[in-house]
Amino acid sequence: MWACIVLRAPHAVVSRSQRPLWLIVLAAAMANSLDLGQTGRLIDRWGWEGHGVDLVRNVCGVISAVILLEFAGSVTGSRALGRWLRAAAGSVVVAVVALDLASPPHDTHSVGDGGPPTPSTAYWLLVVVTHLAANWVCALVCLRHLGGTDSRRLRAALFLFSSGAVFASLFWLGALSELATGPSWPLSLKPYFLALHGLLTSAALTVPTAAAVRQAVTEARRGWRIWPLWRELMQACPNVPLSQPRSRLLEVFSPKRKRQLLLYRQVVEIHDAMLVLHDYATADVRATAQRWSETGSHGTDSTAAEVAYVLKGAREAKLTGEPPRRHGLPVTGPGGADLAEETAFLARVAEAYAAVPVPVSPSPAAGRTGGPHGTPDTDDTHGIHEGRLA
Template sequence: MSPDLPLALATTVWTTAAPPAAPAPTGIRAFGDALALPSVVCLWIAVLLRLPAAWRLPQQRGLLLAVATAAAAMTLNLPDVVTWAMRDPAHSHTVGLVRNLIGVLSAGAVLYFVAAATHGRRLRLAAGVTTVALLTTLLALDAAAPAHGTHTMPQQGDPVPSAAYWLVLIMAHLLANTTCVYVCWRYSRQSDSRALALGLRLFGLGTALAGLFWLAYLLKALTGSTWALPYLPLMMNLHGLLRAAAILVPTLFALRRTLADVTTAWQLWPLWRDLVQSVPHVALTRPRSSRLVELLWPPVPRNLLVYRKVIETRDAILVLGEHVAPDVPERARGHVADAGVPGPRREAAALACVLKEARRSRRDGLPRPESGQSAAPVSVGAQGGELEDEKRFLVAVAQAYASPTTDSFAPSEREQRP
């Protein structure tokens, strides 16, 4: 399953002319209409934020057309845009036809990219052929209909331009909706990625609302039922908001990871700087003038900054461990216990004390303990060895390293060593 599937699925935004008026709960209709502009704005923001990621991948560039047509379809359905576009009555037919064609193109694009994401070569070909056939059929039905203006399905009277035109349009969207709901549901349950699963579920919910929208139009076309029409603006605009949220899920997860890494790098920097100044050969780059400069202009790719800090800090701890006298770790543990450091943080605080002493010994040029008298290996991470565990442990060490408890640690043996 492609990790970019939420972006691929996000192209199925379908709109048409505003639903005809019907006796209805005016509050629900008004609320749905009020969401029209926010949903379009949110969708465009989401599209613009996701386009750079898709543009970098050649196989994803086709998504640009699909996403753009989806956002354009919703934009063309905004009441103010419709009013402006139809200021000349002669344009009403063109505006309605273009809006419908863009919707079908967007639906066809989502079918194609769903097939691509699920590695269905035949399905991709079928999606392309089906889209071309649907667009051709709509154009032919529009041309064959008597002279007409705006495409609409009035509450009373025959659909414009024809019932056949509307049935083809509705079935195209229902086909795409049904396929998307199935794919979203299936792969959200199978995915190990929280971001992908959440994106699929949000998108699937939005797709379900779009499906209900078109199902209501199908009922109107086949039976004349109008009871659901007041709810259609709310369904369509909520579906737009959910689609925008689905597109933004990868961006939001990436932003959360970036903020977590920035916070970790900021907290580790003072400890890392002191250690690599004592053991410079473990560092890939020299420390910058400040940690703010280090974060704004990192010397390594930003996504590797925290990883390098963890690795270099760990290596420096191992080297400095060779300068630790045999009884220093035990003295450090006693010191932090006497200082009242909470149990879960004592190991990190003890290591901070040991590192302070090791740096002093190396700085003062004191001889290393003899091999038979060296301290036990210094712990450099939490139990388990996972990178996330190491980061948390080293952040705790860095916090303890700057505390008064660590500054006050001075084992008596240091004064006695030659």
Template structure:
């Protein structure tokens, strides 16, 4: 993208005129063409490398070297009072145009071929959009070659509109493949913040589960890694707290919750949130752990996704009046340890 930006900038007459006051205008004019060759080659190489066509990369680099050398030789042997398009021979523009047309056509073929093999819709859409944008580029190069051969320049007036459409397609081709990653990152950040109060209370009750580095030092890490760390610390704290609630208390708690109208999906998260508060209070008051065999720490499933969803539910129900009352009134049923 940087090469494309430089090439487009150098092709602007105003830029060439201003830079020509300090630099050789002939060298600037030739450089604008050579950079265009380089950015076209770079695009082909990126597409071919993404398609694992490394031999094609070497072939295109060698071809670009030959094309650039030919253009430099023709430019150097052409007598012209000042650098302008009309002063260069047709063969110069023919080499320049044919190379770019072939390069873009290769990119279109690779993009569309692999688009129909892609399973992910964002990658498929990105490749199709990029292929469509480069097809427009191919069309413009065809128009340029036609104008060189026939002198007909009436279609060149449509280039501004075509370039706008091309930019939109190429932008879509660049954005779509990373769409899922952006959505995933936003979702992870939301989950990270939603379970923060639950995580904070649990780590405060069981400090030894914290995995070394402070949260401020983790700021530079991907949010997915920070979320995974937070899930692990939350789960480990819950595993530790399970020994601070007795079987009798758990039975009493289930009977207590059965008297309340709790939606079926919220029953286990509510039960877990309740006994966590009971265990936290017991640990804070100096009660000794009493290991037992009952599994109350399944946390919704055996994988990270199901555990995360369950912890989100636990964090959500902790804000309900039932849990708030259990946290603030230790004489409620369920706090007795028998």
């Protein structure tokens, strides 16, 4: 829980919408940490009073429960409900402290240990009812809104958070059963309920981080896959890249903003190279590419395989000194709606490009549409670096 809190702290500071959930996990982590046996031994070693530590632990738990209620209220969009909940939070905290101070002298807070509840039954009833109300309301609100969103990340967070609230309710139902009938609840299960509550609420808090990590891994993998294709095309079209070829590791493992910028530049430069190479593509190479793409030996879809074959053939023709043709064949794919789709397609092209048999024989000089006096062999006559995805 503490690792998730530290991880999400920068986002909670700047995002008002994420702050309540972060505060819920923070207060719950403080309460759970004070309940650990290692913490108790440390407190005994330093000479602190167990009574005061237990009071702080329960106050943190109550604060977490009330913020949970406010979080559920914020989902409904009611500002008036939020004000009432904050007022109720202050009242409950004051009441918990007052009940503790009004009780007879006691050491630790306990319930269901074979003796009367300490500090008092009223104290524990207030704590237990507050937690149960908060977790039930939160679970119901989250489950109600679970089917009303198309966002997979939001659905995952709502499901995890509601599941955590359910396990917390089971823990406090056990405490209520002990308060009413004594130690009849299966005590061995209570720590697991509390542990699952902490695990699931922490997971809900870190859903955005997990999604960002997944996106970064996907971008890095696609950047790694298209880098060989980009390098091959830049060697054939040296006037296309804006700068000298960069290290593959630096391309893939750069910081997020730089990595996305480099990936975008690679996509644009690959398409600019396609504009240059389409003057070197021939009908013979295209026909051979169609036949090869239908064999299935390339390991990807036929469209990407055909584009890869034509690209390699056009590249070979340019590097062997073939002149450009006046009416070349377009060397493009279907294009993508965004950078993610485009890089995914180019990654498939790069996979097929590596499988294209070499050499790819260019068409013979006879029958060329252009010729030595056709379109000049330049790399900057097709709108290089205009930033257009095919």
